[in-house]
Amino acid sequence: MSDDFAAVFEAPVDTTPDLDELVVATMTWHFSPATGSPYWVGRAPGLGFDPLTDVRTYDDLRLFDAVPVDWSSIPAQTLIPRGCAGRPGRFGVYESGGATGAPKRIVDATSRRRNIEFQNLHLDEQGFPTGDGQAGWLHIGPTGPHIMAKNIGNLSELRGFTPFFVDLDPRWVRRCIANGREDESKLYVDHILDQVKDVLLSQDIRAVSTTPRVLESIVARHDVYKVLGDKVRGVIWGGTSMDAETLRLLEQEAFPEATFAGAYGNTMMGMAPQRTRREGDASPCVFRPFFPYTVMEVVDPVETDRPVGVDERGRVKITSLTREFFMPPTAERDMVTRRAPAAGYPGIEVSDVRPAEVAAKAVIEGVY
Amino acid sequence: MSGEAPYKVSVIRAGRVASSAETTPLRGVDGTPIAEVDTAPPLAASLTVSELRRRHPLGAAPAPDPETLRLAGRLFATATLGGMTPDDYCQAQARAGGIPIKVARHSLEDMAATCANVGERVAAERPAGTAGGVRAGEIRPMWLRRGDILSVIAPSNNPGTHTQWVHALAYGYQLVIRPGTRDPFTPSRLILAALEAGVEPSRLSLLPGGHATGDALVKASDLSLVFGGDAAVKRYGSDRRVILRGPGRSKILHTGEITERVVDSICDSVAYDAGLRCTNASAVFTDGDPAELGEAIARRLGAMVAAPPQSPDAELPVLPVEQARAMRAHLESRLAGAVDLAGARHPEGPLADLGDGSAALRPAVLVCDRADHPGGRVELPFPCVWVLPWSRGNPIEPLRDTLALSVLGDDPGLAALALREPSIRKVVYGGLPTHAAGPTSPHDGYLSQDLMEVRAYGIAAGAQTAERLPAHAGAVTA
Numbered sequence: 001m002s003d004d005f006a007a008v009f010e011a012p013v014d015t016t017p018d019l020d021e022l023v024v025a026t027m028t029w030h031f032s033p034a035t036g037s038p039y040w041v042g043r044a045p046g047l048g049f050d051p052l053t054d055v056r057t058y059d060d061l062r063l064f065d066a067v068p069v070d071w072s073s074i075p076a077q078t079l080i081p082r083g084c085a086g087r088p089g090r091f092g093v094y095e096s097g098g099a100t101g102a103p104k105r106i107v108d109a110t111s112r113r114r115n116i117e118f119q120n121l122h123l124d125e126q127g128f129p130t131g132d133g134q135a136g137w138l139h140i141g142p143t144g145p146h147i148m149a150k151n152i153g154n155l156s157e158l159r160g161f162t163p164f165f166v167d168l169d170p171r172w173v174r175r176c177i178a179n180g181r182e183d184e185s186k187l188y189v190d191h192i193l194d195q196v197k198d199v200l201l202s203q204d205i206r207a208v209s210t211t212p213r214v215l216e217s218i219v220a221r222h223d224v225y226k227v228l229g230d231k232v233r234g235v236i237w238g239g240t241s242m243d244a245e246t247l248r249l250l251e252q253e254a255f256p257e258a259t260f261a262g263a264y265g266n267t268m269m270g271m272a273p274q275r276t277r278r279e280g281d282a283s284p285c286v287f288r289p290f291f292p293y294t295v296m297e298v299v300d301p302v303e304t305d306r307p308v309g310v311d312e313r314g315r316v317k318i319t320s321l322t323r324e325f326f327m328p329p330t331a332e333r334d335m336v337t338r339r340a341p342a343a344g345y346p347g348i349e350v351s352d353v354r355p356a357e358v359a360a361k362a363v364i365e366g367v368y
Numbered sequence: 369m370s371g372e373a374p375y376k377v378s379v380i381r382a383g384r385v386a387s388s389a390e391t392t393p394l395r396g397v398d399g400t401p402i403a404e405v406d407t408a409p410p411l412a413a414s415l416t417v418s419e420l421r422r423r424h425p426l427g428a429a430p431a432p433d434p435e436t437l438r439l440a441g442r443l444f445a446t447a448t449l450g451g452m453t454p455d456d457y458c459q460a461q462a463r464a465g466g467i468p469i470k471v472a473r474h475s476l477e478d479m480a481a482t483c484a485n486v487g488e489r490v491a492a493e494r495p496a497g498t499a500g501g502v503r504a505g506e507i508r509p510m511w512l513r514r515g516d517i518l519s520v521i522a523p524s525n526n527p528g529t530h531t532q533w534v535h536a537l538a539y540g541y542q543l544v545i546r547p548g549t550r551d552p553f554t555p556s557r558l559i560l561a562a563l564e565a566g567v568e569p570s571r572l573s574l575l576p577g578g579h580a581t582g583d584a585l586v587k588a589s590d591l592s593l594v595f596g597g598d599a600a601v602k603r604y605g606s607d608r609r610v611i612l613r614g615p616g617r618s619k620i621l622h623t624g625e626i627t628e629r630v631v632d633s634i635c636d637s638v639a640y641d642a643g644l645r646c647t648n649a650s651a652v653f654t655d656g657d658p659a660e661l662g663e664a665i666a667r668r669l670g671a672m673v674a675a676p677p678q679s680p681d682a683e684l685p686v687l688p689v690e691q692a693r694a695m696r697a698h699l700e701s702r703l704a705g706a707v708d709l710a711g712a713r714h715p716e717g718p719l720a721d722l723g724d725g726s727a728a729l730r731p732a733v734l735v736c737d738r739a740d741h742p743g744g745r746v747e748l749p750f751p752c753v754w755v756l757p758w759s760r761g762n763p764i765e766p767l768r769d770t771l772a773l774s775v776l777g778d779d780p781g782l783a784a785l786a787l788r789e790p791s792i793r794k795v796v797y798g799g800l801p802t803h804a805a806g807p808t809s810p811h812d813g814y815l816s817q818d819l820m821e822v823r824a825y826g827i828a829a830g831a832q833t834a835e836r837l838p839a840h841a842g843a844v845t846a
Contacts, residue, residue: 182603215411216410216411216414216584219411219414219415219418220414220584220587220588222418222421225418243389243390243407243409244389244390245388245389245390245407245408245409245412246409246410246411246412247389248389249409249411249412249415250411253415254411254415284389363694363695363697363698364597364599365597365598365615365698365746365747365748366596366597366598366614366615366616366747366748366749367523367525367526367615367616367643367644367645367646367648367747367748367749368523368524368525368548368595368596368597368600368615368646
């Protein structure tokens with residue numbers, strides 16, 4: 001099934017193809033009528049430039065700055081490249097959590113699995129446990145329309161685990177909080193933890209993937225904490241940010257028997273695994289995007305075409321370049337610290353992920 | 369705005385000074401660094417409380433005795449604790465909170481006095497029938513704790529608020545304090561003093577952190593003492609395990625002539641400790657002319673000195689300029705026709721720019737034309753008082769929801785009437801300021817009303833009795 005582009009699109013995940021070659025391959029694949037998606041091929045005439053000839057390097061992708069893309073309203077099937085017909089894998093549609101408005105949709109068949117293989121290489125390096133075909137892996141997080149369930153299915157398979165799922169609907173949690181229904185979100189968390197306990201009591205669970213908030217909630221629920229603490233030897237956390245002290249307490253105090261690995265990702269950018277710690281790291285958890293298939297830049301929050309320097313904070317800007325999905329450079333909501341890549345890694349690395357700060361503080365009456 | 373912070377405030381977990389991978393710089397109101405404050409995330413709250421429960425470290429150890437707490441108070445007032453002398457502490461507390469340093473200075477002795485008085489106070493709060501204990505052949509009331517772990521979500525407005533939880537130690541509680549953002553110094557100092565005095569370490573924890581840490585702590589603890597405004601009331605009001613210390617809305621009722629003594633009492637009530645206490649009056653109701661009384665108050669308060677908080681002359685609260693402007697703008701938005709006879713008329717305006725990035729809030733005296741003007745419920749953290757008309761036709765309704773009420777004038781019947789209103793938590797009469805308190809008088813009810821309860825214990829005649837009840841049962845012995 002290989003073609004002229006296999007050397008860049010399907011290069012072994014521990015090698016790094018040339019970024020500009022990947023850009024050219026992506027343009028050729030997605031904008032040629034024979035192989036491209038109905039969406040991108042359909043938009044090509046109105047772009048004001050020709051992606052097939054005018055975009056030869058990563059920097060040329062700036063031409064897309066003037067091309068607005070509303071990922072929440074595109075009919076998802078039109079994102080599937082025609083050239084993928086007959087290739088291995090079945091396409092699915094995956095949705096973002098909708099934190100910043102209506103959910104965005106992407107399509108994926110096999111590209112994200114390569115991203116998970118990349119993550120798996122890091123887990124090997126970090127001594128993350130394997131399931132030996134026996135143990136269970138419990139994912140407590142978004143499933144349903146979200147790509148996490150597929151990612152965890154792939155990751156647990158690669159590591160020899162059987163996956164179990166307890167679904168967490170992030171949109172419902174967000175709605176409860178937005179409406180000031182904290183009682184309801186607490187009820188929901190307890191509902192989830194009851195299900196977690198049920199799985200833990202009857203199944204041989206040795207690895208868990210979930211959010212920092214769920215881990216905190218588990219520690220606060222003695223009945224669940226005790227059984228998880230006894231069983232779990234590996235924890236993948238992601239989905240939301242975590243401060244350094246919470247991570248330290250989780251690793252050293254709450255679950256001292258478990259190996260922890262962070263994963264920074266979302267629907268649009270894919271998964272950036274935690275890079276293995278090195279002496280002198282400025283942060284306990286540095287994330288490494290899957291370069292060059294996901295190109296991350298860190299830019300000024302307002303002037304989003306101005307990159308920030310190493311160790312400076314800025315907003316992430318993501319480009320997705322795979323055979324199955326193309327997203328031009330897009331500023332996302334997260335704020336991160338840009339880090340110099342370790343050991344000559346060709347992409348950038350980031351740490352200290354936080355959602356973009358929202359300002360404005362009202363005066364509160366009273367003396368307290 | 370640069371340079372090393374001279375102090376560090378550490379997390380304390382079960383009496384152990386710990387560190388955190390997250391710290392927050394605490395700056396003075398003028399922007400100078402004062403301290404690096406270790407931050408405890410919500411997880412630290414859950415882990416600390418579960419450690420307290422797991423260790424059951426109290427065993428049969430009794431609650432700290434009054435002498436230990438007296439010593440703690442003495443150390444608070446005099447010792448070098450955590451690398452800070454008493455004067456270092458006062459400086460840091462004043463500069464971070466923008467609170468005149470004379471407040472912290474007298475708080476040293478106030479704290480010592482509170483701690484020295486714990487024995488007398490516990491005796492006063494104890495239900496008389498529980499004093500004797502239970503012997504074989506008796507079924508009697510015991511005075512017992514309602515839980516073991518008490519969290520305190522503390523404010524930053526005045527060091528005196530921390531006198532309120534000292535008594536919980538005497539009742540045998542294990543305390544976990546979440547300090548206010550701007551004053552981690554006072555609870556840190558009090559905890560270090562208590563540890564040095566010999567209080568069993570697991571009884572004392574300090575977890576600086578944000579709202580989420582407070583929430584996790586409230587969730588994990590048996591009971592919580594929460595200081596806060598209307599937002600805290602909304603957040604925790606329905607939780608029966610939460611003891612709320614909400615807005616004070618302290619008031620004065622004045623009838624009769626406007627004398628120097630009346631104006632003295634009012635101004636003392638409004639402006640003591642820079643108007644930052646919940647027992648500072650924020651409204652004055654008068655059967656005289658509100659404008660005339662307002663003028664007299666404004667003249668007196670107008671003399672209060674605006675100076676940097678660390679200055680011994682300072683009498684007014686200080687905020688970073690932007691926050692001071694926002695506070696004043698908020699007041700303007702709440703005027704609803706009321707007229708400020710003080711700050712707004714000051715030749716330099718209601719804010720005193722101190723030239724270092726901070727500004728003092730000059731007093732505001734707001735004259736209203738009706739008793740139900742909404743200003744009567746607006747309490748702001750500086751000397752800010754609303755003067756409203758009052759008449760005997762509707763005597764009590766305007767005075768409801770009041771932490772401390774001072775009745776001025778010559779009608780003790782009004783004071784007696786006010787005492788019958790349960791939402792008025794303290795009444796003083798005859799010229800006492802609203803912040804006046806006796807050695808055993810309750811602040812907002814006794815804390816023991818929420819921390820303790822009576823339960824029954826009976827022993828058959830001739831039965832073998834244990835030497836002593838296990839301390840975790842929470843008996844406070846006479």
